[in-house]
Amino acid sequence: MPVVILCGGEGTRMREMTDRIPKPLVDIGGKPILLHIMEIYSRQGFTNFILCLGYKGILIKESFLDYEVRSRDMVLDFRQGERKFIGSETSAYKDWRITFAETGETTQTGGRVARIAPYVTGDRFMLTYGDGLSDIDLHAALDFHEAHGRVGTVTGVQPSSQFGVMAVEGDRVRAFAEKPRSPDMVNGGFFIFERRFLNYVKPEVNCILEREPLERLSADGQLKVYTHRGYWRCMDTFKDYRELNDGYAAGVTPWLPAVAQQSVAS
Known part of the structure; x- marks a missing residue:
């Protein structure tokens, strides 16, 4: 089953970083957030990726093309005109298959999805x-999706408020709560779609996934929500970047498996 990752936006709320690199290459703990995301999938057996490139997409291509050069011992033989890596490949990435799709510098999210339709094999x-x-437990989400039989599943999460809140009665403060979870559900960004969802998106530059396509899918009764009550965090701003890296340095990495979390903490 392909995993489509939207990698083409400009990341305008993180200009401190994204003037130089696309947001998916911004590091968390010394490794691009894109790799962290792909590892969430690959650890659960999903290793066929389609990356929807746009803004500075060439840098994402180069980061993978140069991976072995940066991470492995190598012999460069100028006499023979050969580059040879030493030892066997032990990387977790060795079984990955990645399609790099140029979906347009300024194309919106729905247009990007429409443009990778030729690369989506299978029915889902x-x-x-x-x-x-x-x-997120991707297999539990997939079981949920298969059971309800609709076209789409979106993950619903309840993020923490960025502010502390007060419980007030009249002019009396009854209690304080430091950054409680919001009572409202938001789009957690982990979707599962049947292939026929591609009929809802258009390859036009201004087609926004979260507007007409998902709104129409919802109106048709074809979108269900899988509620995720565990860890979820979006790196939307420079503040998010700092907090994620501070958490990583302190060993607060809930998206990593337990062994990796212990390694970070030590």
Whole structure:
């Protein structure tokens, strides 16, 4: 089953970083957030990726093309004109298959999805954004999707408020709560779609996934929500970037498996 990742936005709320690189290449703990996201999928057996490229997409291509050069011992033989890597490949990425799709510099999210339709094989695909981390159980979400039989599943999450709140009665403060979870559900960005969802999106530059396509899918009664009550965090701003990296340095990495979390903490 392909995993489509939207990697083409400009990341305008993170200009401190994205003037130089696309947001999916911004590091969390020394590794691009895109790799963290792909590992969430690959650890659960989903290793066929389609990356929807746009803004500075060439840098995403180069980061994968140069991966072995940066991470492995190598012999460069100028006499023979050969580049040879030493030892066997032990990377977790060795089984990955990645399609790099140029979906337009300024194309909106729905247009990007429409443009990768030729690369979606089979009757179903997963979709996510290039800036969200979670400890989501993808197989549980897939079981939910298969059971309800509709076209789409969106993950619903309840993020913490960025502010503390007060419980007030008249002019009396009854209690304080520091950054409680919002009572409202928001789009957590981990989708599962039947292939026929591609009929809802158009390859036009201004087609926004979260507007007409998902609104129409919802109106047709073809969109269900899988509620995720575990960890979820979106790197939307520079403040989010700092907090994610501070958490990583302190070993607060709920999207990683337990062994990796212990390694970070140590």
